[in-house]
Amino acid sequence: MDLTALAQSAKKSAIRLAAVNTEHKNSALKAVAQALRNNVVEIVRANEQDIEKAKDEKIPLALLKRLKFDESKINDVCDGIEDLIKLDDPVGKTLYAMQMDKGLEVYKVSCPIGVIGVVFESRPDALVQISMLCLKSGNACLLKGGIEAANTNNILAEIIHDSSIKAGLPENWIQLLQTRADVQAMLSLDKFIDLLIPRGSNQFVRFIMDNTNIPVLGHADGICHVYVDNQADIDMAVKITVDSKTQYVAVCNAAETLLVHKDIAEKFLPVIKTTLHAKGIELRGCEKTRKIIDIKPADEIDWRTEYLAEILSIRTVDSLDEAIDHINTYGSHHTDTIVTQSRTAAAEFLQLVDSANVLLNASTRFSDGYRYGLGAEVGISTSKIHARGPVGLEGLVIYKWKLIGSGQIVADYCGPDAKQFTHKKLKKEFRL
Amino acid sequence: MDLTALAQSAKKSAIRLAAVNTEHKNSALKAVAQALRNNVVEIVRANEQDIEKAKDEKIPLALLKRLKFDESKINDVCDGIEDLIKLDDPVGKTLYAMQMDKGLEVYKVSCPIGVIGVVFESRPDALVQISMLCLKSGNACLLKGGIEAANTNNILAEIIHDSSIKAGLPENWIQLLQTRADVQAMLSLDKFIDLLIPRGSNQFVRFIMDNTNIPVLGHADGICHVYVDNQADIDMAVKITVDSKTQYVAVCNAAETLLVHKDIAEKFLPVIKTTLHAKGIELRGCEKTRKIIDIKPADEIDWRTEYLAEILSIRTVDSLDEAIDHINTYGSHHTDTIVTQSRTAAAEFLQLVDSANVLLNASTRFSDGYRYGLGAEVGISTSKIHARGPVGLEGLVIYKWKLIGSGQIVADYCGPDAKQFTHKKLKKEFRL
Numbered sequence: 092m093d094l095t096a097l098a099q100s101a102k103k104s105a106i107r108l109a110a111v112n113t114e115h116k117n118s119a120l121k122a123v124a125q126a127l128r129n130n131v132v133e134i135v136r137a138n139e140q141d142i143e144k145a146k147d148e149k150i151p152l153a154l155l156k157r158l159k160f161d162e163s164k165i166n167d168v169c170d171g172i173e174d175l176i177k178l179d180d181p182v183g184k185t186l187y188a189m190q191m192d193k194g195l196e197v198y199k200v201s202c203p204i205g206v207i208g209v210v211f212e213s214r215p216d217a218l219v220q221i222s223m224l225c226l227k228s229g230n231a232c233l234l235k236g237g238i239e240a241a242n243t244n245n246i247l248a249e250i251i252h253d254s255s256i257k258a259g260l261p262e263n264w265i266q267l268l269q270t271r272a273d274v275q276a277m278l279s280l281d282k283f284i285d286l287l288i289p290r291g292s293n294q295f296v297r298f299i300m301d302n303t304n305i306p307v308l309g310h311a312d313g314i315c316h317v318y319v320d321n322q323a324d325i326d327m328a329v330k331i332t333v334d335s336k337t338q339y340v341a342v343c344n345a346a347e348t349l350l351v352h353k354d355i356a357e358k359f360l361p362v363i364k365t366t367l368h369a370k371g372i373e374l375r376g377c378e379k380t381r382k383i384i385d386i387k388p389a390d391e392i393d394w395r396t397e398y399l400a401e402i403l404s405i406r407t408v409d410s411l412d413e414a415i416d417h418i419n420t421y422g423s424h425h426t427d428t429i430v431t432q433s434r435t436a437a438a439e440f441l442q443l444v445d446s447a448n449v450l451l452n453a454s455t456r457f458s459d460g461y462r463y464g465l466g467a468e469v470g471i472s473t474s475k476i477h478a479r480g481p482v483g484l485e486g487l488v489i490y491k492w493k494l495i496g497s498g499q500i501v502a503d504y505c506g507p508d509a510k511q512f513t514h515k516k517l518k519k520e521f522r523l
Numbered sequence: 524m525d526l527t528a529l530a531q532s533a534k535k536s537a538i539r540l541a542a543v544n545t546e547h548k549n550s551a552l553k554a555v556a557q558a559l560r561n562n563v564v565e566i567v568r569a570n571e572q573d574i575e576k577a578k579d580e581k582i583p584l585a586l587l588k589r590l591k592f593d594e595s596k597i598n599d600v601c602d603g604i605e606d607l608i609k610l611d612d613p614v615g616k617t618l619y620a621m622q623m624d625k626g627l628e629v630y631k632v633s634c635p636i637g638v639i640g641v642v643f644e645s646r647p648d649a650l651v652q653i654s655m656l657c658l659k660s661g662n663a664c665l666l667k668g669g670i671e672a673a674n675t676n677n678i679l680a681e682i683i684h685d686s687s688i689k690a691g692l693p694e695n696w697i698q699l700l701q702t703r704a705d706v707q708a709m710l711s712l713d714k715f716i717d718l719l720i721p722r723g724s725n726q727f728v729r730f731i732m733d734n735t736n737i738p739v740l741g742h743a744d745g746i747c748h749v750y751v752d753n754q755a756d757i758d759m760a761v762k763i764t765v766d767s768k769t770q771y772v773a774v775c776n777a778a779e780t781l782l783v784h785k786d787i788a789e790k791f792l793p794v795i796k797t798t799l800h801a802k803g804i805e806l807r808g809c810e811k812t813r814k815i816i817d818i819k820p821a822d823e824i825d826w827r828t829e830y831l832a833e834i835l836s837i838r839t840v841d842s843l844d845e846a847i848d849h850i851n852t853y854g855s856h857h858t859d860t861i862v863t864q865s866r867t868a869a870a871e872f873l874q875l876v877d878s879a880n881v882l883l884n885a886s887t888r889f890s891d892g893y894r895y896g897l898g899a900e901v902g903i904s905t906s907k908i909h910a911r912g913p914v915g916l917e918g919l920v921i922y923k924w925k926l927i928g929s930g931q932i933v934a935d936y937c938g939p940d941a942k943q944f945t946h947k948k949l950k951k952e953f954r955l
Contacts, residue, residue, distance in 0.1 A: 105877075106847075106851060106875055106877055107875075109874070109875075109877075110874045110875060189895060189896040191889070191894060191895070191896065195885065195889075197889075197895050197896075199912075204907045204908060205877065205907050285907040285908065286907070286908055300736070301736070303736075304732070304733070304735075304736065306738060306906075306908050324930070327930040330930060330932055331930065331932060333932075334932035334933055334934050338932070338933050338934050338937075339933075419538060434955060437955060438955045441925050441955065442541070442542045443538055443539075443541075443542060445537075445538055445541075445637070446923070447923065447924060448923075448924045448926065449923060449924070449925055449926070450925075450926040450928065451925075451926065451927050451928060451955075452927070452928040452929055452930050452931075453627065453926055453927075453928025453929075453930070453931050453932075454928075454931065454932045454933050456932075456933035457623070457627075457629075457926060457928070457931070457933060458924065458926070462623060462933075462936075462944065463621060463623065463629050463924065464621040464623065464629075464944070464946040464948075474738075475636045475637050475717040475718070475921055476636060476717065476718055476738050476908070476909040476921055477908040477909040477921075479921050479922060479923070479924075480631075480922075480923070480924040481924070489907055489908055489909075489911050490911060490912075491873075491878070491879065491880075491881060491911070491912070492879060492880045492881070492890065492895065492911075492912040492913070493873050493881055493882075493883075494880065494881070494882040494883065494885055494889060494890070495883050495884070495885075496882065496883060496884040496885025496886075496889070497884055497885075498756070498759040498762065498763065498884050498885070499884075499885050499886065499889070500762055500763060500765075500766035500770070500885075500886045500888075501766055501770050501771075501886050501888035501889060501894075502766050502770050504894075505770075512894065512896070514896040516896075523866060523869060523870045523873065523883075
């Protein structure tokens, strides 16, 4: 099958998958986890072939590490599937119910989006995780993985497809693009793919976002800020800055820039310098900052950089407004936190900072679906529509309007003798 | 100001507008309605200049009609604004509240999207309607109208801007693009525009959708279907078909194709032919249909055509499945109705037809925001994410995650002595 035919068959399958009930989807999830556990040896063997080839091709060590999919990683993804079974089905929820007139009712009912395109770099666990989130939410998926993981991806997609079909799911609900066509070809399939989820480096996600008309769920950069207000508790500000920067430097919700109010800078900056230097963090500061502590200079490029490394840029600001302005100008609208004891300053920051996650007196590292209690995380989105911030299963559903009439026509509701709509909100679930 | 500078200033203004409270927004709406009513003479004069010019340039009559903006139309849009004031503010609603731990709470709170790009053809009422929906929902807007309505659009944008600023809204929240740059330039402003709403012909909307990375709220075609099941009540099927096709032929939710189950075709087709011919509707049928009634032939192109005219294509199908398949293949995922007395057939149709609006025993013409009781309609969307079908004010908002901590850091929730998240759902509104 060529790419278009594959996508077309996924679309057809999506229609059937949308009608599969919760119990049935859960037993398919269970069957997939079981099949993956039963085939550990074969999966590891396929993965070793990819690793061998990657080593021959002198692929960087970091990539090799992500490519590796051993028994422990297989167990992890299977545990994840079993957690997913316990979650509420996001499909079939009545979001609005209105009596338009007697015997004429309209309902807004959640349903799957359709076909999700998943584009991922080396990590084979991404294939399993996202396809299982799609299954739980009733979406078909078209997967496009990196060529370096071809053997691993092939066997994983085959096991998932076969075990879920045996459990009664419609054929072709999950498909791995096998063609030589590059990602670009997939990005033009906007007739068949309703949403793209890219998983990979910033550059990779940015490339996807810039090269498709298909909506993308995700984020490229995570340029997160800690703002230490003039009314901050200094000990708390140090604790939160250190955690936001150092608790895990390579992730999107780690802080990259520290903003400090000028009235607290003389007290705060020397303490944070000592503490962060002791943790091996390189500091770069604006002119005002460097008048107080002796660190390397920071420039425009620093404000726009997601280091994902042991570096923090520092800017001293004259006011809360200047801090907010800096964040809205240079940030990536991901996660920003204010440290302050002032309720007014906090309220203004949370209101005016245009980011998916705005925090008061807490580390930026908290912005995460599991920590927020969503149960499963599809990804973190910096989009301004559909889903923003940590996205749970509800990001993979949309809704349909279902209208139940008994022969009504619009002509009867027009003209001089027009019947009137009753427009009475109903408190009931859709049922037919 | 050049286009980018304009867009940038709208973005800045959007941040401030998002913080304006309901009362304040409502008084701005009131001020705009009053100012429009006070300036009827000037608006009509500007509009007459556009009309004169359009006549000189021999612009088609239909376009001229849409261009006209007289006292009665001005009164209509002002009545619309006054209705809008009465509606609930979609901003500031708490959609999720979770205790992560003691003194660590996260809230999902609705907020404006940001900057809405509005691109419209001739109709000046679209400028007023959409900008007022933006105001009510706290969104800034960048307007791009057709050159043929330049005088009318200028005076309208000026009145709206000045009266709302006087009522205390942030400057530049509404801006009319005055540059000679074509629509294309606006479509590339994805750094500043968060959502596009196009208003105009199918071709116009399709062009916008195909030429931008910015999400688009709208629909190009409305290829809607009536399916008459073998278990339909024939009188009801006739009534619904007639209303769906003829009640208003030029709108997106009018029916373009009639699908008839073969087992009812011999009874139903002759009746519907007589009835629709009497109403001046041209019929085009598939081979099977033409064996029963003598009408013009229909081909593949007919199934894919939105006539918006007194034409209906008819196809006789062997089964409910074939009908569903036809709709999912040729339709535009807008509005489709089934006429049947069978609950099973109805349930299958409503489940498997992949359209924004799926109806049972009712005219396709019902799919409309006002009729559904939404109060105001931003548009009808055939997108699969964010908003689908008739979109009310809630389509112009998204949400922000607001986290209130008291000094917590993630490091304390990791490792051997990790604190545990409580993850207790809260039943309260966000408040700081």
